[in-house]
Amino acid sequence: MNTWDDLEMELIKWSDQGVSATFWWRDDDAIDQTPALHRLYGYSRKYGVPLTLAVIPRDARLQLCTGSGVPGNLRLVQHGYAHVNHAPKSDKKSEFGLHRDLGMIINDVSSGLAILKKFPHFFPSFVPPWNRVDPDLYDDMLNSGIHGISTFGSRGNREPIPGLVQANTHVDIIDWHGTRGFAGVGLVCKQIIDHLVARRTKKCDFREPTGILTHHLVHDDECWRFLDVLFGKLGGHSAVRWLDGTEVFTA
Numbered sequence: 061m062n063t064w065d066d067l068e069m070e071l072i073k074w075s076d077q078g079v080s081a082t083f084w085w086r087d088d089d090a091i092d093q094t095p096a097l098h099r100l101y102g103y104s105r106k107y108g109v110p111l112t113l114a115v116i117p118r119d120a121r122l123q124l125c126t127g128s129g130v131p132g133n134l135r136l137v138q139h140g141y142a143h144v145n146h147a148p149k150s151d152k153k154s155e156f157g158l159h160r161d162l163g164m165i166i167n168d169v170s171s172g173l174a175i176l177k178k179f180p181h182f183f184p185s186f187v188p189p190w191n192r193v194d195p196d197l198y199d200d201m202l203n204s205g206i207h208g209i210s211t212f213g214s215r216g217n218r219e220p221i222p223g224l225v226q227a228n229t230h231v232d233i234i235d236w237h238g239t240r241g242f243a244g245v246g247l248v249c250k251q252i253i254d255h256l257v258a259r260r261t262k263k264c265d266f267r268e269p270t271g272i273l274t275h276h277l278v279h280d281d282e283c284w285r286f287l288d289v290l291f292g293k294l295g296g297h298s299a300v301r302w303l304d305g306t307e308v309f310t311a
Contacts, residue, residue, distance in 0.1 A: 083303070084270075086229050087114065087274045091119045097124065099284065101130060103291055107291035107295035108302075112308065116142065125181055135182075137184075138187065154189075154192040155190070158197075218268070229273035234274075235247075
C-alpha cells in the first residue's frame with residue numbers, strides 16, 4: 061500500500077515539472093449545523109483549505125452556512141433534491157436516473173435550485189446522490205440554471221455539453237462496502253497518487269483537479285485523524301494548489 065512518503069515523492073515530480081497539483085474538497089449530505097459540520101469548518105479554517113459543501117435542498121437549513129464559524133472560502137452546491145432513491149431494486153441507487161416522469165425530475169432540479177439560491181456561498185452546480193445521474197438530463201439541467209456537474213471518477217470531457225462544466229471527485233475516504241468507516245491510509249493515499257499519476261502522464265484530463273470526497277456525518281475518529289494529517293501535509297505544500305468550488309467549475 062502507498063504511504064505519505066509515496067505521496068510526497070509524487071508531488072516532487074510535479075514540482076520538478078514546474079506545475080501545480082490542483083486539489084479540491086467536496087463534502088456531501090449537509091443539511092444543518094451539527095458538531096461534525098462545525099469540526100469540518102474548523103479544519104477548513106485551520107488549514108486554509110477551501111470547502112465545497114454539497115447540500116440536500118429539501119431539508120436544508122439556512123443556519124448551516126451562516127454565523128461566525130463559517131469559513132470564508134466555503135462554497136455550497138446542490139446535492140440532488142431529497143436524496144431519495146427512485147431506482148428499482150434491480151438497479152443501483154439513483155435519484156436522477158430516468159426512472160420517473162421527466163417533468164418530475166426537472167421540477168426537483170429547479171425546486172432545489174430555487175431553495176439554495178437563497179443561501180450565501182451558493183454556486184449553481186449539481187452533485188447527484190450516489191454520484192449517479194443520467195447524462196440525458198444534462199441539457200435540461202443547464203436550461204434550469206445548473207452550470208456544473210460533479211460525480212466520481214476521472215471525467216471524460218471538461219464540458220459534457222457546452223456550458224456545463226464537469227469536475228469530479230476521485231478519492232473517497234469511506235469504506236462503504238466494508239466497515240463503513242475509514243478506508244485506511246494506504247488505500248486513500250493510493251487513490252490520491254493514482255489520480256495524480258494519471259494526470260501527470262496524460263492518461264486522464266490533466267486539468268481536472270484531484271477531488272477529495274468526505275461525508276462529515278459518518279466520519280469515525282480515524283477519518284478525522286486522516287483529514288487532519290492530509291490537510292496539514294498538503295495545505296501549505298509548494299506543489300499543491302487548492303481550488304474553491306467556484307474555481308473548480310469556472311477555471
